Structure formats: C-alpha cells, structure tokens
Amino acid sequence: MKNRLRLRASIDTVRWLAFQACPFRGHDESEDLKDQGNFLEIVKLLASYNEEVKAVVLGNAPQNAKYTSPTIQKEILDLLACNVQRAIHNEIGNAKFCIIVDESRDESRKEQMALVVRFVDKDGFVRERFLDLIHVHDTCSVTLKEKLIIVLAHHKLDIQSIHGQGYDGASNICGEWNGLQAKFNQECPYDYYVHCFAHQLQLALVDASKEVIEVHTFFEDLATVVNTVISSTKRNDDSHDYQVAxxxxxxxxxxxxxxSGANQIGTLRRPGDTRGSSHYDSVCSLLKRYKPTYLV
Incomplete structure (x- = not known):
C-alpha cells in the first residue's frame, strides 16, 4: 500500500506537469538546494498537505523504491502517451483520415517529424489530433515515408485509409515525382495532397508586397542589416556589449x-518568407536594438 501511494504521487505529478507543458527537472537536483526542479518540488507540495503521503515519499521512501528518478518519470510519461494514442486510435475507428506532417530540428540539433491526423469523428465533427513525434536521420522522401508507415502500423492505422495529405511546399515533401506526397499516391490513389494554407497565405503576402518597390527595398535592406550583424560572431558580441552599455x-x-525579466539582451531576428509574422518580429527587434545595431 505504501508503494502504491508513493507511485500515485509520482503519477499525479507527471500528469500535471505534462498537461501544463512544464519541464520536469532542473539543472541540479541536489538535496541541499531550495529548488530541485518542478517534479520534486510538486511531490514536496503534495506531501506538505497530506501526512499519509509525507510518510512514504522522498526522504521517507526506501532508497531503491522512491519512484522519482528520471527513468521512472519517463516511463510514466510514456505510459500516459500510449493511453492518449490509444484513445485517438479508438476515436478514429475504421474511418478514413488525413495526415499532416512537418519536420524541424529541435534544440539538440536532431531532426524531428511531427505527425497530426485529421478525421471526422462518430458525431460528424472534424478533429485534428497530434499523434506522434518521430526522430528521423534525414529528410529525404524515402526516409520520411518509411518512418510514417512504421509509426502508422504501430498505432494500428492502415495506410490504405489515408485520404489526404497536408504538407508545406518543400520539394522533398510536395515534389510531383519524388516527393513524399507522390510516393504515398503510388499506393493510395485517393490520397490527395493539399499545400498548407498558412504557408500559401504567407507566400502570397510576400509576393504581393514585392510589387511595391518601397516595401521590397525596405525588407531587402532589413535582411542585409540583420545578416551583417548576426552572421559574424564578433559583430554579434559587439552588439551585445553595446546593448549592455x-x-x-x-x-x-x-x-x-x-x-525581474526586464531589459533582456537579445539578437536581431531574420524575416522568413514562410513564417507568419516573422517580418513584423524582425522589424520590432531592429527598432528595439536600433542604436547598438547602428554602432555595429
């Protein structure tokens, strides 16, 4: 019973942190620190409100069964993720569905592919569910397709039930002959491809703005200024020093x-043709750091 109560405290903590999208651990979880990271601090909070919990967790738990190690945290989180994915599969049932895919590098420089499924539920409502995040070694269409087939099979979703694909305009994905959408079309003739509307709108806005010479010239100069400052380590350091001064x-x-949190030192932002509001953010970053940028 003590083990069950101790484990329940860890499970409830993991559920809360996952639901709030909070980090679990701090840089240092030594016992003499005031802040040992979100996970341990919430377990302490639970213990402070319940004597029964306090008697079995953390320092009062056996050394080999605390249920608070990073491995245990990841194991509990993985089980919760499996339950969510199983619920999504049950929600889809035997219905047809679409896949929405995009890939990007994370902070550790690993290429990650996000998979979202779009379908009509039993009540007739269109749903979109984030199903999985998959690490890929490269972003060529063959690799992406193989990974997607493996993931869909793992979740017991038949690729023949795919009736739509939604991607951005990258050639490895939307290519007419060798792109990901073309490779899926070879096996699923009803698997229609739709270019991401957010990307289309952003690209349309960028192309339209280029027709106005003053706007086009302004953003060309903006990109030149930003690249001049942030492409060089020395100039970037000089910019930071000028900001501090x-x-x-x-x-x-x-x-x-x-x-607290005010007057942060930052860097200029590059405008991107496919990133919404990135041009606005780039202008704002330049206005905020105009004098240091001018001096550089």
Whole structure:
C-alpha cells in the first residue's frame, strides 16, 4: 500500500506537469538546494498537505523504491502517451483520415517529424489530433515515408485509409515525382495532397508586397542589416556589449524600469518568407536594438 501511494504521487505529478507543458527537472537536483526542479518540488507540495503521503515519499521512501528518478518519470510519461494514442486510435475507428506532417530540428540539433491526423469523428465533427513525434536521420522522401508507415502500423492505422495529405511546399515533401506526397499516391490513389494554407497565405503576402518597390527595398535592406550583424560572431558580441552599455545608461537616467525579466539582451531576428509574422518580429527587434545595431 505504501508503494502504491508513493507511485500515485509520482503519477499525479507527471500528469500535471505534462498537461501544463512544464519541464520536469532542473539543472541540479541536489538535496541541499531550495529548488530541485518542478517534479520534486510538486511531490514536496503534495506531501506538505497530506501526512499519509509525507510518510512514504522522498526522504521517507526506501532508497531503491522512491519512484522519482528520471527513468521512472519517463516511463510514466510514456505510459500516459500510449493511453492518449490509444484513445485517438479508438476515436478514429475504421474511418478514413488525413495526415499532416512537418519536420524541424529541435534544440539538440536532431531532426524531428511531427505527425497530426485529421478525421471526422462518430458525431460528424472534424478533429485534428497530434499523434506522434518521430526522430528521423534525414529528410529525404524515402526516409520520411518509411518512418510514417512504421509509426502508422504501430498505432494500428492502415495506410490504405489515408485520404489526404497536408504538407508545406518543400520539394522533398510536395515534389510531383519524388516527393513524399507522390510516393504515398503510388499506393493510395485517393490520397490527395493539399499545400498548407498558412504557408500559401504567407507566400502570397510576400509576393504581393514585392510589387511595391518601397516595401521590397525596405525588407531587402532589413535582411542585409540583420545578416551583417548576426552572421559574424564578433559583430554579434559587439552588439551585445553595446546593448549592455545602452541599458546601463538608460537605467542611470531613470528611463528604464528595473524588474525581474526586464531589459533582456537579445539578437536581431531574420524575416522568413514562410513564417507568419516573422517580418513584423524582425522589424520590432531592429527598432528595439536600433542604436547598438547602428554602432555595429
């Protein structure tokens, strides 16, 4: 019973952190620290409100059965993920579905492919469900297709039930002859491809703005300024130094508020033709750091 109660505290903590999309662990979880990371701190909080829980967790737990190690946390999270994926499979049932796929590098420089399924549920409502995140060694169409087939088979979803594909405009994905959509079409003749509407809208806006010479020239110059500053390590460091000096001067003149999280040192942002609001963000970043950028 003590083991069950101890494990339940860990499961409830994992569920809460996962639902709130919070990080589990801190950089250092030593016992003498005030902040040992979100997971351990929430277990402490649960223990502080319940004497029965307090008697069996953390320091009061056996050394070999605390159920708080990173391995146990990942194991519980994996079981919860399997339950969610099983529920999505049951929701789809035998219905036809579409796949929406995109890939991007994460912070550890690994290529990750996100898979979303779109379908009509039993009540006639269109649903979109995030099904899985798959690590891929490269982004060629053959690799992506093989990985998708393996993942769909793992979730007991038949590729013959795919009746739609939604991707961006990258050639490895939307290519008419060797792209991912073409390779799926060879096996699924009703697997129609639709180019992502958000990408289409962004590209249409960019092309339309290029027809206005002043706007086109402005964003060309903006890209040149941003690339000049951030492409060089030395110039990037100089920009940071100028920002520190400027912030210090403004604080001395009482023109800046000093509070937690304020006056962060940052870098200029590149505008991207396929990223929504990236041009606006790039302009804002330049306005915010105009003087340091001018000095660089």
């Amino acid at each position: 400027e912030i210090g001067q403004l604080i001395e003149l009482d023109e800046l508020e000093t509070e």
